Amino acid sequence: MQRVEHHASFGGRQEVWQHASATLGCDMKLGVYLPPAALAGERCPVLYWLSGLTCTEQNFITKAGAQPHAARHGLIVVAPDTSPRDPERTLGVADDDAYDLGQGAGFYVNATEPPWAAHYRMQDYVAEELPALVERSFGAGAQRGICGHSMGGHGALVTALRHPGRYRSVSAFAPIVAPSQVPWGRKAFGAYLGADAQAWKEWDAVELLRDARERLPLLVDQGADDEFLASQLRPELLRSACEAAGHPLQLRMQPGYDHSYYFVASFLADHFAHHAAALRG
């Protein structure tokens, strides 16, 4: 593991690390914010952040304004990249010219179909390898929260729902709540998981909510002027699924807000408070 960036930030340290991922079969970068409490030796809880389409580990750490919240609440924040990578094109990591498939668009699933299955195992990476690495390398506690934006909101919901007991808190910004029913999800799932839509249900929050074994309260913010609201995000499907399952949901439609990090930054303090209450409460 190699530290490739470090910056003092709000009394803590924003770092970027690179490591050889056994799960993904390539080098991966991750943003790690260490709050002042962690630098002082405390075993702090960890909030995992999953980013959206086209993002790397950089977008959240440079644009969301997360560090003051993490510093105040004493949370380590880990922001991985969104897919396996192959910058030198020497590892055979599959890719596609489209922004919404391949590198930068891993959708946090374990792919089963060629040419993706060899490297695209982002679910195992995020839910297994990454927490083990973080808890071993940064003196982090085992209290975990998970949050994300857009494709990463889908990732946060699905990862928490698939691993009852592993996360104490979950929230999302403008998540893709029903990938099986929208163009981004149908394209990605068709490629990564195959044509049989039955297999997609294990990776679809609205489907997983039906039989969830744990009822972690969901906090979801959604911009009412989000350009992807009606076509890709469809929060009404999440509301119906939660109502049908008796799953606690706070869905906040935010008038005037779009899909950008300006939206994320505007409501991030509330998400940190939500996670901190569960992780440190």
Added chain:
Amino acid sequence: MQRVEHHASFGGRQEVWQHASATLGCDMKLGVYLPPAALAGERCPVLYWLSGLTCTEQNFITKAGAQPHAARHGLIVVAPDTSPRDPERTLGVADDDAYDLGQGAGFYVNATEPPWAAHYRMQDYVAEELPALVERSFGAGAQRGICGHSMGGHGALVTALRHPGRYRSVSAFAPIVAPSQVPWGRKAFGAYLGADAQAWKEWDAVELLRDARERLPLLVDQGADDEFLASQLRPELLRSACEAAGHPLQLRMQPGYDHSYYFVASFLADHFAHHAAALRG
């Protein structure tokens, strides 16, 4: 004037505008944050932000986390680009392959030398055309503060010192305080202002402080681990100049901090408080 971006942000709106600048002879973009108070019709004071080498109007508005402070204090924040631009290469705006000369490196001076003199009039743009445009177009008040980072910290100090009475408050992050004495400044001033170092004194904060007609208190934050500290920034020259002139200075050396926007974001709340006290007090 044309609005090219707009995003709801912390109850206000982060916008980007493009306009034909008469001073610079090209189209220019600027970031404009309108706080909730401005959207409600109040004539809010304006804080001008001047960015550093290689920046456009985007860096500050995406990376500094300024919007919550601006919203809280009811300040409009205007972040112009750092030089004239000529993306289509049709206007004859001079440029240079180096990152520290030409486009992205205007140094907030009025150039006198060919090939720069025709377009590189950033001082007149920032101090004259821009405030007139902002006060006319956004219902802004005439209370002005000015702040900046690195080359933009130099710009903020020099612009305030050259225009007594025009700004009520000034501050800077890691400013180039004595461009005449450091490599970045000597290269840029030699090109823009000519070989005679006598002409540089009008554009050098340490020189201008000697005979300043106004004693606006300076707030300056400087990272103690800034990679440009000893070679380019030299805050001790600012301290000596202020002591010699009896000019009020709060210079804060911040242990561990570098030259990045992580540093700027960490101390920006204090700068907003400094400006708000003068602009709204």
